[in-house]
Amino acid sequence: MVKSRIKLFLSMIMAFSLLLVVACSNENTDSDADSNGLEEGESNTVEPEEGTEDATTLSLWTFVAYHQDHFEYMVERWNEENPNEQIKLEMTNYPFEEMHNKLLIALQSGVGAPDFANIEIKQWSKFLQGSEEDISLEPLNDMVEPILDNAVEARFTNYSKDGNYYGIPTQVAATVMYYNKEMMNEAEVDPMSIETWDDFVEAGLKVKDATGKPMTTVESADTWTFWPIISQRGSDLIDEAGNVIVDNEINTETLQFLSDMVHEHEIAIPAPGGNHSAEEFFGFFSDGGAASVMMPAWYMSRFRDYMPDMAGNIEIAPMPAWEKGGARSAGMGGTGTALTNQSEHKDLAKRFLEYAKLSEEGSIALWTILGSEPPRWDVWDKPEMSEDNEFTELFGNDIFEKLSTIRDDINPINITDDSSRAIDLVSNQLLYNVIREGQDVEEGIKKVADEIRDSQ
Amino acid sequence: MKTLTKELPATSRKQKLKKLLFSPKLAPYTFVLPFILAFVIFFVYPIISTITMSFQNINIATSEYVGLENYSKLDNPKFYAALSNSARFTFWTIVILIPFPLITAVFLNSKLTYLKNLFKSALFLPALTSVVVGGIIFRIIFSDMEEGFLNSLIMSIGIPAQEWKMQSNTAMLLMVLLASWRWMGVNILYFLAGLQSIPKEIYESAEIDGANAFQKFIKITLPFLKPVSIYVLTVTIYSGFSMFTESYVFWRNGSPNDIGLTIVGYLFDEGFSYGNLGMGSAIGMTLLAIVLIVNLIQLKFFGLFRKED
Numbered sequence: 127m128v129k130s131r132i133k134l135f136l137s138m139i140m141a142f143s144l145l146l147v148v149a150c151s152n153e154n155t156d157s158d159a160d161s162n163g164l165e166e167g168e169s170n171t172v173e174p175e176e177g178t179e180d181a182t183t184l185s186l187w188t189f190v191a192y193h194q195d196h197f198e199y200m201v202e203r204w205n206e207e208n209p210n211e212q213i214k215l216e217m218t219n220y221p222f223e224e225m226h227n228k229l230l231i232a233l234q235s236g237v238g239a240p241d242f243a244n245i246e247i248k249q250w251s252k253f254l255q256g257s258e259e260d261i262s263l264e265p266l267n268d269m270v271e272p273i274l275d276n277a278v279e280a281r282f283t284n285y286s287k288d289g290n291y292y293g294i295p296t297q298v299a300a301t302v303m304y305y306n307k308e309m310m311n312e313a314e315v316d317p318m319s320i321e322t323w324d325d326f327v328e329a330g331l332k333v334k335d336a337t338g339k340p341m342t343t344v345e346s347a348d349t350w351t352f353w354p355i356i357s358q359r360g361s362d363l364i365d366e367a368g369n370v371i372v373d374n375e376i377n378t379e380t381l382q383f384l385s386d387m388v389h390e391h392e393i394a395i396p397a398p399g400g401n402h403s404a405e406e407f408f409g410f411f412s413d414g415g416a417a418s419v420m421m422p423a424w425y426m427s428r429f430r431d432y433m434p435d436m437a438g439n440i441e442i443a444p445m446p447a448w449e450k451g452g453a454r455s456a457g458m459g460g461t462g463t464a465l466t467n468q469s470e471h472k473d474l475a476k477r478f479l480e481y482a483k484l485s486e487e488g489s490i491a492l493w494t495i496l497g498s499e500p501p502r503w504d505v506w507d508k509p510e511m512s513e514d515n516e517f518t519e520l521f522g523n524d525i526f527e528k529l530s531t532i533r534d535d536i537n538p539i540n541i542t543d544d545s546s547r548a549i550d551l552v553s554n555q556l557l558y559n560v561i562r563e564g565q566d567v568e569e570g571i572k573k574v575a576d577e578i579r580d581s582q
Numbered sequence: 583m584k585t586l587t588k589e590l591p592a593t594s595r596k597q598k599l600k601k602l603l604f605s606p607k608l609a610p611y612t613f614v615l616p617f618i619l620a621f622v623i624f625f626v627y628p629i630i631s632t633i634t635m636s637f638q639n640i641n642i643a644t645s646e647y648v649g650l651e652n653y654s655k656l657d658n659p660k661f662y663a664a665l666s667n668s669a670r671f672t673f674w675t676i677v678i679l680i681p682f683p684l685i686t687a688v689f690l691n692s693k694l695t696y697l698k699n700l701f702k703s704a705l706f707l708p709a710l711t712s713v714v715v716g717g718i719i720f721r722i723i724f725s726d727m728e729e730g731f732l733n734s735l736i737m738s739i740g741i742p743a744q745e746w747k748m749q750s751n752t753a754m755l756l757m758v759l760l761a762s763w764r765w766m767g768v769n770i771l772y773f774l775a776g777l778q779s780i781p782k783e784i785y786e787s788a789e790i791d792g793a794n795a796f797q798k799f800i801k802i803t804l805p806f807l808k809p810v811s812i813y814v815l816t817v818t819i820y821s822g823f824s825m826f827t828e829s830y831v832f833w834r835n836g837s838p839n840d841i842g843l844t845i846v847g848y849l850f851d852e853g854f855s856y857g858n859l860g861m862g863s864a865i866g867m868t869l870l871a872i873v874l875i876v877n878l879i880q881l882k883f884f885g886l887f888r889k890e891d
Contacts, residue, residue: 227854234642252857256641347838399726400748400838406727546856550836558838562748580658 170194172201172215181205181212182471184478185240186463188217189225193244193296193461196495200482213478216240226252233262233466241469242479245293247284247460251545254287264465264472265290269480276504278457280538285462293462294483297498299422300455300529300536301354304429305441309417312336317418317443323355323383326446330393333417341393342418343407344384346561347400348553350421350458355380357456357537359448363548364540370582372548372556373575382567385560396562408432420445422458423499423529426517430497437520444532453535499526503533548578636863645860652864661865663840664848665872667754667829671844672822674758679769679818680811686766687773688803702774706767713764717831720760721747747832753841757828764828765821769814776810777803812884816877823873826850845869 173181188194194217201215218240220228226249232239233253239262245253254261270282270291278298285293305317313336315329330341345351356362361376371377387394395416399406402421411419412433421428429436444454463483469475482488489500490510497517505511506526512518517525556574559565602608636652638645689695690702708716723731724746733743746752780803788798826846833842836851843851845865853862 223854230642230854230857234640253642255857256644260641260643262642348835401835405721406725409727409729543857550851550855554836554838554840558748562838577659581655 170198170217170219172198172217181214182474183214183216184242184469184471184475185216185218186242186244187225187229187240188219188244189222189246190244190461191219193496194219196296196491197482199491199495200488201478203487204478204481211474213474222246229253229466232468237468239466239468241471241475242463242465244296244461244463245285247462247539247541248546248549250285250293250462251541251543253464254292254541255543258288258290261287261290261292262467263292264467264469264476265292266294266465266476266479267291269476269484270294273484273502277502278533278536280457280536281460281501283538284457284460284541285464293464294479295501296461296463296483296492296496297424298501298503298529298533298536299424299457299460300499300532301358301420301422301445301458302455302528302532303418303420303443303445304425305418305443306411306414306416306436307439307441309333309337309339309414310441313417317441320443320446322450322452323446323448327387327391327393330387330391330417334393337414337417339414340395340416342387342420343397343402343411343416344388344394344557344561345401345553346396346557348402349549349557350402351397352381352384352552352557353539354420354422354445354456354458355384355448357458357539358445358453358535360453360537362537362540363552364542364544366540368540368542368544370544370548370575370578372552372578373571378568378571381556381560381571385564385567388561389564400558403428412436422460423525424459426521427497429520430516440521442521442525442528444528444535453532453537455532455535457536457539499529503530506530506533544578544582547581551578632863632866635860636867638860638863640859648860652861653868655861656864656868660840660843661848664843664845667841667843668823668825668845670754671757671761671825671828672819674754675761675765675822676815676818678758678762679765680814682762683766683769683814684773684807684811687770687777688799690770691774691777702770705770708764709767711764713760713827714831716764717760717827720756720763721832724756747842748838750839750841753832753837756832757825757842760828760831761821761825765818769818772810772814773807776807780806808884812881815880815884819877819880820873823869823876845872 186194186197197215197217201213205212219225225243226245229239229243229245230252253263267290274282281295281298282291282293285291285295303317303320307317310317310329310333313329313333315332320326320329326341333339333341343351353363356377359376359380361371361374361380363370363372363377365371384394388396397407398404398410398415401407402419402425408428410416412435419425429440445456447454463479465472465475465479483492484502486502486505486508489502489505490508492498492500493511494513494515497515500506506529511526512523514523551574555577556570560567560570635645637647637649639648639651686705690698690705695701725731725733726745726747727733728737728743730743732746737743744752746756784802785798788802793801824846825844829837829842829844829847830850837843846869849862849865849869852858852865
């Protein structure tokens with residue numbers, strides 16, 4: 127009797143450990159990081175040239191390796207200008223998921239976090255969960271507030287909670303339309319003449335007649351088409367108070383419009399590969415598969431990296447407005463740099479962060495080194511901003527002139543505890559079913575909104 | 583410390599130490615201590631802490647007990663979708679990953695097969711390859727575009743191009759194929775080891791009695807392979823239910839309509855993507871319970887708990 131019990135117990139322990147072995151072997155999966163430059167997990171240290179002994183070591187975690195280029199440049203300039211306060215910056219790049227998970231665990235356990243971390247916008251909600259004592263990031267109000275009037279405020283609001291600013295944005299991430307010049311010429315439509323979404327549909331019909339190709343693509347597995355339009359119209363997935371508003375009137379109307387573009391006017395198709403960052407899409411678009419794609423300004427680097435054949439053939443234009451005179455852009459995506467409360471040199475770290483990302487030089491470097499639009503718009507008309515670089519080669523030298531017209535159109539987006547879930551459900555259920563499978567808009571949007579509410 | 587050593591005669595101290603080291607009562611514990619420590623730190627502690635976490639709502643600095651709330655939240659369509667996907671995935675991997683490796687192993691063990699070692703290593707190679715790398719190759723092969731490798735093949739024989747990663751049935755096919763490709767070699771290895779332990783004499787005497795190859799396979803090979811088969815089945819059930827990678831390499835940000843969502847994928851979403859570690863723990867515990875029950879039934883069914891004679 128006892129023996130058989132022991133046997134059963136032993137076999138259960140064996141079963142347990144087997145499960146763990148299997149579970150462990152399933153780890154180590156991600157590799158989402160851009161491969162530019164650094165290998166994953168490899169550190170890159172920028173050391174001051176002399177006087178290394180007095181240098182203070184600060185650390186930074188990133189998930190996109192080339193974000194380090196900007197910090198590297200700025201730390202070198204800092205060390206030149208501040209011989210008495212040398213900084214040694216240790217930068218480590220991890221794959222996307224791994225970095226955010228590692229950081230969350232380091233903050234939860236109270237040890238092992240870096241001084242700075244670049245956190246992607248959709249991941250921010252994880253770090254701003256709970257009450258103020260739960261937030262293990264340092265409020266950066268004293269450096270943000272002075273420049274707020276000269277910057278796209280919405281981008282700072284994204285990384286804030288209860289009036290505290292925890293992250294310094296890397297880009298405005300203004301959503302724009304990228305038109306294929308050749309195809310638009312063939313249809314004899316001037317992209318800059320498209321002012322509203324109605325104009326866009328009209329132009330789309332012309333493009334379809336002339337080229338036989340769709341005017342644009344709609345993401346059916348991600349939110350880069352749906353979200354910018356609702357944000358442009360002042361709506362969101364979740365409101366400021368944290369209520370789920372996925373199924374409000376504006377959103378329903380917008381989704382109906384997208385659905386009509388695909389199913390009724392037939393001027394748009396679901397993006398091949400499901401989203402605009404899929405390998406399938408890059409091939410499709412650079413072969414002239416569609417006449418336009420709507421994505422944030424950071425998508426310029428995707429043209430540089432994945433669709434270089436399109437150089438000179440792309441015209442950037444503001445998003446069409448919902449009604450004449452309406453907002454013509456939306457800030458979508460982005461990365462905010464945070465300072466963790468485990469930093470041992472908070473004062474120096476803060477001053478360096480301010481210098482690197484909020485000073486005039488730092489803001490200009492965000493464009494010249496990184497190709498992202500600095501949140502401080504008071505530097506946009508500086509001569510450095512229209513100098514030739516790899517992006518002006520692709521898109522012309524008047525990028526900031528165009529962006530200046532839409533800088534006030536950018537609304538903040540609300541990121542709360544439920545954001546990740548809402549984004550996932552909208553992408554993988556709602557948009558998939560409505561855009562691809564032709565589901566009824568009202569029915570679908572209600573169902574998904576209720577599901578998000580149920581999980582709250 | 584110094585005063586202590588002076589007070590004690592050196593010899594008696596040495597003797598005491600010697601006695602302690604050579605004590606037959608203590609020695610075994612010393613030898614198993616490293617294992618026990620590793621087991622307690624890396625297995626028992628995480629399991630216990632997972633159990634407590636599954637009853638908590640966890641924030642970065644604080645956590646509070648919420649009773650069974652995490653478990654009651656499991657009653658949602660997403661979890662059922664995950665459960666159903668994992669169960670179907672497990673079913674198909676069992677259907678493929680037991681008979682095929684078994685038969686392949688029999689062929690590889692046969693004297694009549696040429697280039698045995700080449701095939702052995704070729705079939706084992708996928709197990710050594712990173713599944714992420716394998717997954718990228720699979721993604722390219724099963725590209726949704728008409729120019730994709732497999733789509734251009736099937737179009738040449740008149741089947742319309744498929745969007746492999748977007749449809750429920752093809753999604754399951756992709757995951758099962760990737761898993762089969764990955765684990766085939768490992769299972770062949772298990773069966774080969776089992777085959778080599780079957781005494782040759784039995785086959786010889788069967789030949790004298792006039793048994794043909796098929797009869798030998800059914801009456802000798804299969805019964806002797808039973809323990810190995812049960813082991814492989816158990817492992818396959820575990821890995822089937824806890825599958826994550828195969829789904830993750832195809833759909834990073836989640837699959838349309840949850841066609842590729844597995845239980846561990848759901849755990850990952852809740853625990854890490856949504857920062858809801860308490861809920862993630864509850865899913866983990868539920869997974870553990872499911873797998874334990876399924877396997878205990880299976881082991882009972884195959885008579886593993888019967889008294890050995």
